[in-house]
Amino acid sequence: MRKYIGLVLVILLFTSCAKEETLIPDLPVNFSAPLTDPRLSRLSTAGGAVTLTGYGVAGIIIYRRADNAYVAYDRCSTVNPEQKNAVVVDDPNLTATDQVSGAKYSMYDGSPVKAPAKTSLKQYGVTIAGNTLQVTN
Secondary structure (H helix, E strand, O other): OHHHHHHHHHHHHHHHOOOOOOOOOOOOOEEEEEOOOHHHHHHHOOOOEEEEOOOOOOOEEEEEOOOOOEEEEEOEOOOOHHHOOEOEEOOOOOEEEOOOOOOEEEOOOOOEEEOOOOOOOOEEEEEEEOOEEEEEO
8 A cells, every 4th residue: 555655745745846838839930131121110218018929920029138039039928828919018118918818928038927927938049130129939
C-alpha cells in the first residue's frame, strides 16, 4: 500500500511542477516603420503604446518603457488562446486587459498581473536601426 501512495505522490509532484507553456501559435511577424510614422506617434514618450492589426495572432502592441526601451507583444490573450481574444491597452498604458476573461498583463514585461492569467503575453523582438523601428520573431 505504501508503494502506491509513494507512486501517487511522485506522479502528483511531476504533474504539478510541469512548466506552463504559451499556446500562442508562431506566426511570422515582420513590422518595420520609421519612428516618425504617424501610427507610432504615441511612442514619442515613455509609457506610450500603440496597437497594430495584421501582425501575429491577434495584432501586436508596441510599448515604450520608462527606461526608453521598446517592447512588443502579441495581443492574443494567454487565457483560452484558441479564442484569439485581443487584449486592449488600458488607460493609463500600464496594463492590457483581456475583456473576455478579465485577465490583465503588465505592459512593462508582459507578465500576468490579474487572474485568470498565468502566462505572460507572447513577446517579439524590437530593434531600432537609425530612425526605424522593427518588430520581428
